[in-house]
Amino acid sequence: MLERKRRKDRTEITFVLPAETPPGPVSVVGDFNAWTPGTHELRPRPDGTRAVTVALPTKADHSFRYLAAGDYWFNDDTVDGRYDGNSHLST
Template identity: 75%
Template sequence: MLERKQLKDRTDVTFVLSADTPPGPVSVVGDFNDWKPGTHTLEPRKDGRRAVTVALPGKGVHSFRYLAAGDYWFNEDQADGHDGTNSRLHT
């Protein structure tokens, strides 16, 4: 799930997953962090889900995927679109 907060010069996007699916650590990896795993790792929230918030510049389109333990890559079902391999996000 994606939560968005539009601000004057950026969009704060919170990437949200359930607490245990998939199991183990998960990070969001995309063009906004040079595709570096571990830069934005989802952390537990009070509601039991895991999340991380990333500040993205004003208007743009970003590609991303999730990376879980065991080199398991997966996409966001609620993304704005997909470009084949990656999820797409419009800010």
């Protein structure tokens, strides 16, 4: 699930997943972090989910995927669409 907060000069995207689905550490990787695992690792939140927030430029398109333990790649079902097999979002 994605949470969006539009600011004057950027959009803050919070990537949210259930606490243990999938199990183990999960990172969001995409064109905004040069597809580098571990740069944006989801952390536990008090509500029982885990999340990470990334500030992105407004009026831009981005591709991303999640990477979980065991080299398990997966997409977000709540995104704006898919492109080349990746999740796609517009800010």
